[in-house]
Amino acid sequence: MQFDFSDDQKELRDGVRRLLDQRCPISVVRAVADGEAGHSAELWREIGESGFLAAAVPEQYGGVGAGYLELCLVAQELGRSLAPLPTVSSVYQASEALLIAGSDAQKAAWLPRLASGAAIGTVALAERPGETTPGAIAATVRGGKLSGVKIPVADGIAADLAIVLAKDEAGGQSLFLADLGAAGVTREGVKTIDPTRKHARLSFADTPVEPLGAAGQGWALLDRVRDRAAVLTAFEQIGGAEAALFMARDYALQRFAFGRQIGSFQAIKHMLADMYVALELARSNCYYGAWALSVDSDTLPAAAASARVAATQAYQLCSANTIQVHGGMGFTWEFDCHLHYRRSNYLALALGGASLWESRLIAAIRPRAA
Amino acid sequence: MQFDFSDDQKELRDGVRRLLDQRCPISVVRAVADGEAGHSAELWREIGESGFLAAAVPEQYGGVGAGYLELCLVAQELGRSLAPLPTVSSVYQASEALLIAGSDAQKAAWLPRLASGAAIGTVALAERPGETTPGAIAATVRGGKLSGVKIPVADGIAADLAIVLAKDEAGGQSLFLADLGAAGVTREGVKTIDPTRKHARLSFADTPVEPLGAAGQGWALLDRVRDRAAVLTAFEQIGGAEAALFMARDYALQRFAFGRQIGSFQAIKHMLADMYVALELARSNCYYGAWALSVDSDTLPAAAASARVAATQAYQLCSANTIQVHGGMGFTWEFDCHLHYRRSNYLALALGGASLWESRLIAAIRPRAA
Amino acid sequence: MNFDDTPQEADFRARAAAWIANNAPFELGPELDVSGFGHLHLHSVDRIAAAKAWQKKKFDAGWAALRWPREYGGAGASPIEQVIWSEEEGVFGKLSGPFNIGFGMCGPTVMAWASEEQKRHLLPRLAAGEDIWCQLFSEPVAGSDLAGIRTKAVQDGDPGSEAGAGDWIINGQKIWTSGARDADWGLLITRTDPTVLKHRGLTMFFLDMKSPGVEIRPIWQMNEESVFNEVYFTDVRIPDAQRLGEVGQGWTVALTTLMNERMSIGGSMPTGFPQLLDLCTQIETENGPAIDDPRVRSQLARFAVRASGLQYSAFRSISALSRGEQPGPENSIGKLVAGAMMQDIARFALDLEGEAGLLQDKELAPDRARFQEMLLRSPATRIEGGSDEVLRNIIAERVLGLPADIRADKDVPFDQIPTAASAKR
Amino acid sequence: MNFDDTPQEADFRARAAAWIANNAPFELGPELDVSGFGHLHLHSVDRIAAAKAWQKKKFDAGWAALRWPREYGGAGASPIEQVIWSEEEGVFGKLSGPFNIGFGMCGPTVMAWASEEQKRHLLPRLAAGEDIWCQLFSEPVAGSDLAGIRTKAVQDGDPGSEAGAGDWIINGQKIWTSGARDADWGLLITRTDPTVLKHRGLTMFFLDMKSPGVEIRPIWQMNEESVFNEVYFTDVRIPDAQRLGEVGQGWTVALTTLMNERMSIGGSMPTGFPQLLDLCTQIETENGPAIDDPRVRSQLARFAVRASGLQYSAFRSISALSRGEQPGPENSIGKLVAGAMMQDIARFALDLEGEAGLLQDKELAPDRARFQEMLLRSPATRIEGGSDEVLRNIIAERVLGLPADIRADKDVPFDQIPTAASAKR
DSSP states (O other): OBOSOOHHHHHHHHHHHHHHHHHOOHHHHHHHHHSSOSSOHHHHHHHHHHTGGGTTSOGGGTOOOOOHHHHHHHHHHHHHTTOOSOIIIIIIIIHHHHHHHOOHHHHHHHHHHHHHTSSOEEEEOOOSSSOOOGGGOOOEEETTEEEEEEEEEETTTTOSEEEEEEEOTTSSEEEEEEETTSTTEEEEEEOBSOTTSOEEEEEEEEEEOEEESSTTOHHHHHHHHHHHHHHHHHHHHHHHHHHHHHHHHHHHHHOEETTEEGGGSHHHHHHHHHHHHHHHHHHHHHHHHHHHHHTTOTTHHHHHHHHHHHHHHHHHHHHHHHHHHHGGGGGBSSSSHHHHHHHHHHHHHHTBOHHHHHHHHHHHHOOOOO | OBOSOOHHHHHHHHHHHHHHHHHOOHHHHHHHHHSSOSSOHHHHHHHHHHTGGGTTSOGGGTOOOOOHHHHHHHHHHHHHTTOOSOIIIIIIIIHHHHHHHOOHHHHHHHHHHHHHTSSOEEEEOOOSSSOOOGGGOOOEEETTEEEEEEEEEETTTTOSEEEEEEEOTTSSEEEEEEETTSTTEEEEEEOBSOTTSOEEEEEEEEEEOEEESSTTOHHHHHHHHHHHHHHHHHHHHHHHHHHHHHHHHHHHHHOEETTEEGGGSHHHHHHHHHHHHHHHHHHHHHHHHHHHHHTTOTTHHHHHHHHHHHHHHHHHHHHHHHHHHHGGGGGBSSSSHHHHHHHHHHHHHHTBOHHHHHHHHHHHHOOOOO | OBOOOOHHHHHHHHHHHHHHHHHSOGGGHHHHHHOOTTSOOOSSSOHHHHHHHHHHHHHHTTOSSTTSOGGGTOOOOOHHHHHHHHHHHGGGGGGGGGGHHIIIIIHHHHHHHSOHHHHHHHHHHHHTTSOOEEEEOOBTTBSSSGGGOOOEEEEOOOTTOSSOTTOEEEEEEEEOOTTGGGOSEEEEEEESOTTSBGGGSEEEEEEETTSTTEEEEEOOBTTSOOOOEEEEEEEEEEOGGGEESOTTOHHHHHHHHHHHHHHSOGGGOOOSHHHHHHHHHHSEETTEEGGGSHHHHHHHHHHHHHHHHHHHHHHHHHHHHHTTOOOOGGGGHHHHHHHHHHHHHHHHHHHHHGGGGGBOOTTTSGGGGHHHHHHHHHHHHTTTTSOHHHHHHHIIIIISOOOOOOOTTTTSBGGGSOOHHHHHO | OBOOOOHHHHHHHHHHHHHHHHHSOGGGHHHHHHOOTTSOOOSSSOHHHHHHHHHHHHHHTTOSSTTSOGGGTOOOOOHHHHHHHHHHHGGGGGGGGGGHHIIIIIHHHHHHHSOHHHHHHHHHHHHTTSOOEEEEOOBTTBSSSGGGOOOEEEEOOOTTOSSOTTOEEEEEEEEOOTTGGGOSEEEEEEESOTTSBGGGSEEEEEEETTSTTEEEEEOOBTTSOOOOEEEEEEEEEEOGGGEESSTTOHHHHHHHHHHHHHHSOGGGOOOSHHHHHHHHHHSEETTEEGGGSHHHHHHHHHHHHHHHHHHHHHHHHHHHHHTTOOOOGGGGHHHHHHHHHHHHHHHHHHHHHGGGGGBOOTTTSGGGGHHHHHHHHHHHHTTTTSOHHHHHHHIIIIISOOOOOOOTTTTSBGGGSOOHHHHHO
């Protein structure tokens, strides 16, 4: 058994980390938070050129064909550095949706551009508050034209391509591929809890779209896309959780109160120990998710949900506690704690919330009746 | 507003406490735990003679007609002293069921004896694992004769009277009053997690019974009984929780490790602070429950469920943590920690578990659709 | 056990209600209703002007500073009358926001330690809404460890000094000062002797916030508000007459302030539970409203008993007040429970809202982004005015009687206590 | 990343599996399957005899003490081979219960500190299942604070002593000694000098448990079992040759023992989750099996990710072992998570079972009272071998690098450290 990443993979990870340390200091994250742009275009171009985003895309579609294990480690580093990039929407979801359901023509048209970062894709799903279920979908395609409103859509301002769930003419729900340069698309930026990953409201009025995958299979395909995206997002989450944990640890070593380092108080020590435990449990679940994703195991639905649930919990805990350890400073805009707090709560909702994934997990591991 | 007990009531409470300090030292509790008897008959007689158990029973039925507020405080002291007595079954449930649903003849026949402790009553409900719901009731009454098996029945070995939920001839479910001295009753002691409040399996084979309350109203009546019993039991729970908290506090003051009182370590201090917080939140909910019970308020269902949920949580927390504070000694049979741990987990299940009461609470406070 | 007023209480309540019905600024009601957690928000009018106007009106009619003696601008009312007033004042009580620190902390300290002349000058102005006070206690290196403050006060010993011999000259920095920008006066704790034990080298003053050398810099908070400030002192002069207590007695004076801080009733802490209950009836799932989902119910019930527990604990405190008892450290429970609960409720609500939970646009988000604001505000609640950890210490030590932690700074002159700076040397 | 054996590992696994298939006591399988948490239970045969028989069989075939050198009765195998063996041995591994302390803690300590002659005598006997060892460390006043032990060892300085000059005479008491009643040898830490610093006055011995003056009293535990014991010493004599390490070096020797304790892989900790999952498919509610209730699902999922997190963490440890790395203090996670989880799972299961959750009769309770046993056993898990609090300290200090707490017992001779007794004076 080698339930760990290989030395080559770890070297790749270190390479990504070095790149991000250099090209994605916190000032780059804050520039996006304070500005209008939905992401750091410069960093996106650079990461795109490096090929890191294309790790899991086959070479025939412009990828580097390394594999999902590599992409998991890339995601972890992106999470650690709070990279203000459209990864969850474009890399983990849109590209994967194309790989799972796209025709050869669709793949050839879009995957190379997504893989290089030349284009940005997204998935447009939610329309109204509450868990998104078939009853909550009103967007409709008639005669190849999509009408409806999707909100919030991650990276909706910058995206070139949207994969849209909508009612089809047969009364089912299907995925459609919308070129966002086409007619009838209106975009409007919306404010969300994480300004480093911006969102939009997308309105479609008779926008030409093409079907993606089989008709009526929208939810089944989406489930498969989300399983993959869940593993990859979970790696962003543990990357972020680890960064938040060590930010708190370093502060606890450096801050003095009552004549001693605050890290010598049991209340702080045990809080940090609990954060570490949550992180390590999540990390182990993520490793298994990465393995299941890399070999397309039957256990992927359970593995993805486990990684997702554990990583969401760990990042939310670590990011909230890092504020607590920092005391008043942790609550300022100037300190970086809140960027992790915001990100953790964004990622917790990005693919459907914790309760959705808890239910998916038990559905996946539920013993069949004898 | 006087959201507190009166001075007279507090004096009564102190009187009960003094009596129990004297007559119910831990040796009395342990004698029941180690023996065959279901309760301490001597203590029962003494408490019965004192009139404390009859606080809420009207004088015409042999009670002292003081009121529920007084009975709540009696319950708190019984909980604090771990009194090995059939209170939940006989005082909080059987007597209340008679008061709510009994005919004049039934009240006259039983209440004076229950009020004085001369007789013991119980409620026989559960038949199989899982939350007890109408589908789980198989016991049946035909021609005034009850057949079926109830397990576990609190104080079923010692009880003279059982109030039994069973299917009636009309196909509904009703309450019946069974004199356990009658024909066809078989009792068998069963081991439970709290040996200081013993249980039995009761089998009925054509046992003569009489209806209690209106036919088909078994569950509605039971709900009313349980609301009252929940408040009273919650007072036992906070009494126990407070005892467990102060047991832990005292040990933390007295035990030294690393050259200091263990109560000076933040891990212990904060654990005890959390216990105190849970206790005080439960206590406040109990006070409101006591008020609602005493004036038969419309808010009783919500108040009872709140008291129950909060008190269950507080006692379980305090009793588990008191073991943790005591370290290895807390895990011995010789120390008293486990008696609270067992009692807290028994009381948590006695009237249906936490999940049942959580659901009842929300049903009671659920805003009505506009 | 009852919820009835005594005859006197009922009479007071009726008079208060009648006066409020005739005088309150009802036009501000809707805005006050939705004013967020932790800070008074008004859009149609200037919040300070509105606050001062309402306070002045109350003062003129004898409803201001209820519990203070009449000679200091108060109404000589009982603690329970104060509670009844608050109940009747309802949402208009939010208008007192800018004066809360003055009434709750600075005023009582002035009352205990200032000269009679000062009290007769300062307190009625505060009661009438003419002066706003702030509290200059916390420093960058002294938060939970408040007695570790370093702002220096040195007495001008030069008899020929232009500005005035005996003045104190202040240099240093305070932080987390709520309302500093609106304040007329500040209650300032300083270190006058760093060579003695930590708690013995402190001295308290009150300070005209318009003094030369006072610089206020707003702190931009993570929730995109700016209630807190930094206050810098550069050679700020304070007349010796504005000293409260003896030189070196500052910690004792500060304890007056802190004890009064804790005595404010914790029951008024919002938890977000009623709003969550509403949300759960509005959010639809495949199987009807969320409130009918067993998972939601179970979690709601756990929140419910904490919310009702806090509310009924407040009733217990009010009852104690009504009997003439003083609330004690057990009131620390309120913020400890409510802070964590607000954070948990916010996360739970966002999860229920699904992806729409991300939205922070008031126009687009469910319930006008109430829970998103709560998510971003609640971390401060768990820190300000005593962190969760400090509150647990208070409960453990002052309520349960557990021993204090071992002190590394005990029996050591202040300037020899280890610090981050000394550790680097 | 893969779950495949290397060719060598596959070969070892095949040989182990084949030998086990031909030799294991399959007749005990069903009993071993249901043997409860924390202790080997057998009804049809004597548990010690069964344990010794299986150990001897393994020893004779070269499968005992796998990682020990051959000259001490071991098989010279690698860490990963030990893991593979355990996987293949499966339920029969529970038969090693009585030897676990010997193999896991005492053996390695003897190996590191005893004379060559002693090692060649003692270790093969342990490997062959001839001797059972116990660990005489904890005392009533020294639990988490192990170095605070007070059992006295005084050297017999009388050259004319009948029993033998140079012998050590032991007086005192140990507690929580698992398996003391079955043990042949005990590893004993004593205080030989109370006037020096706490960690410097300790000396380690091994002791014949049948020596005169050793008295063993079983402890009746709250879960109505008696695995732990008290051991009293009254003028017990130990030859100086049975000293391990120098006089005063006992703490260093003890660290060998404790480090080996921690190195046992935490992933094998049961959590009760698979059993809970089963229960949730069996318990019926009004709306079908409990597992379909959203409340149950949500809670189950939270347990599930902790259980799988522990399992996969064990895989990570095994992978590290397979690469030749040593597991470190991060393994403390296992018991910390599993202990609390067993307690939470037990309470959750009892709640699901409704009033039947009260039943502790194996014949009557759901799932043979498994969760009731877990409820009553789990509090010990959270204490024994390092309490939750000690484990959090270890993670904070040794994994995260946080500073130790301030020590009241530092730089103080042992006999001047404050104790409960000294506080009363």
